[in-house]
Amino acid sequence: MPKAPKAAVSEPASSPASAAAPGEAPALRYCCQPVQYPRQFDPAVDALRSRAILAGGKKWVNGTQLTFCCYKAGDAVPDAWKGKAADIEEVRQAFQSWFKLGIGISFKELARPEDATIRIGFDPGGGSWSYVGRDNLNIRDPFQRTMNFGWALNTPYGRDTAMHEIGHALGLEHEHQNPFAGISWDTDAVRRYFQGPPNNWDAQTIDWNILRKISPAEVKGTNWDPDSVMEYAFGPGLITEPAAYRGGLQPKGGLSAADKAWIVVSYPGVGPTQEIPALEVGLSQKLAIKAGETRVFNFTPTRTRTYSIATFGSADTLMVLFEVRTAGNVQIAGDDDSGTDRNARIDLRLISGRRYQIGIRLYYAQMAAETAVMVW
Numbered sequence: 001m002p003k004a005p006k007a008a009v010s011e012p013a014s015s016p017a018s019a020a021a022p023g024e025a026p027a028l029r030y031c032c033q034p035v036q037y038p039r040q041f042d043p044a045v046d047a048l049r050s051r052a053i054l055a056g057g058k059k060w061v062n063g064t065q066l067t068f069c070c071y072k073a074g075d076a077v078p079d080a081w082k083g084k085a086a087d088i089e090e091v092r093q094a095f096q097s098w099f100k101l102g103i104g105i106s107f108k109e110l111a112r113p114e115d116a117t118i119r120i121g122f123d124p125g126g127g128s129w130s131y132v133g134r135d136n137l138n139i140r141d142p143f144q145r146t147m148n149f150g151w152a153l154n155t156p157y158g159r160d161t162a163m164h165e166i167g168h169a170l171g172l173e174h175e176h177q178n179p180f181a182g183i184s185w186d187t188d189a190v191r192r193y194f195q196g197p198p199n200n201w202d203a204q205t206i207d208w209n210i211l212r213k214i215s216p217a218e219v220k221g222t223n224w225d226p227d228s229v230m231e232y233a234f235g236p237g238l239i240t241e242p243a244a245y246r247g248g249l250q251p252k253g254g255l256s257a258a259d260k261a262w263i264v265v266s267y268p269g270v271g272p273t274q275e276i277p278a279l280e281v282g283l284s285q286k287l288a289i290k291a292g293e294t295r296v297f298n299f300t301p302t303r304t305r306t307y308s309i310a311t312f313g314s315a316d317t318l319m320v321l322f323e324v325r326t327a328g329n330v331q332i333a334g335d336d337d338s339g340t341d342r343n344a345r346i347d348l349r350l351i352s353g354r355r356y357q358i359g360i361r362l363y364y365a366q367m368a369a370e371t372a373v374m375v376w
Helices: 047-056 085-099 133-138 156-170 187-195 203-211 257-266
Strands: 065-070 106-109 118-121 239-241 294-299 305-312 315-325 328-336 345-350 356-365 372-375
Touching (some): 065 328, 085 106, 106 328, 133 156, 305 315
Antiparallel strands (some): 305 372
16 A cells, blocks of 8 residues: 555554554555435436536535534534644644635535534544535534544644545535546455455445446546545555556645646636626626636625526526625525526515625536526
8 A cells, every 4th residue: 555645544643553564554544434325306407407416515605604613622522522722723724725816606614513513533443534515505404414534633644534534515526536547447356455444444435436437427526636635645466447547546745736727617706907897786697608607796786685596598507696794694594496497586675775795606508698697
């Protein structure tokens, strides 16, 4: 096996790796994603449309402030979930590493887990994992984890583990499961390796995290990135093709150029000279975006009353309404019309003089140029 990787794979610093023969490197522990069954569509939804929905379905809407909380002393959770100060600080720094790329979503640490979207445990017996993107919204119990770290993070490979799991939370999948990678596995060798210590995975977990090919609609591009922070390190004898990796695969560590490009394209930031357009009551505005892109609009009501905000056109969209506060955007409503024959719509009482933002991600449109949004 190669040296301990500088990506999302490592042996836990808190416990020994599995025994190895003299001269062999110890076996490694790997990020172990929870199994999530893919969304099923009505037969009337054609393949092109369903692929477009899957491609953006786990991504957040620009303008989102993604809140997180690390379980710590005093929280009503098992002691094993509570993080050490050094590991919690590494999580903060990992979030900052993604944010400083200039993306259109932000992060905010909260003290109470019941207020946070992402709730992070540090159970060394639970492995390292995270739900992917907006799948986090399905885990509503405030005392149920959406992310866990199973080994110390204040090491080079531990820091990349933190980056990897946050990458999942942003919507990234495992890179070695990219269907464009062209990886062929020695399936028997893979099963033997991961069924053994220190991972001790069952067949379903191995299939989900290693052997399964992700749908082309869900990956970050058409090229495989072996240096992605979302890539595992693999030892010799597991990969049969490409031939260059039969002796093992070792990512360089840290965010790759493709990682950085993907996050900026998926969540483009607003430059200092760019203005966010404002919606006026009764006047529609074209979205003027392509499938997979997002757009944000400002709205400041002049009267306190119930307003309707809706999209128009033959399109699949996710629309989220935020209240803009000093501490950051707070999501107060949302609607996802994807895969249905209707448009996204929010009806809500809004307060005069307060500032709101409407973020819209376009999944698919038969005529994108004819898709619009209006408030009335």
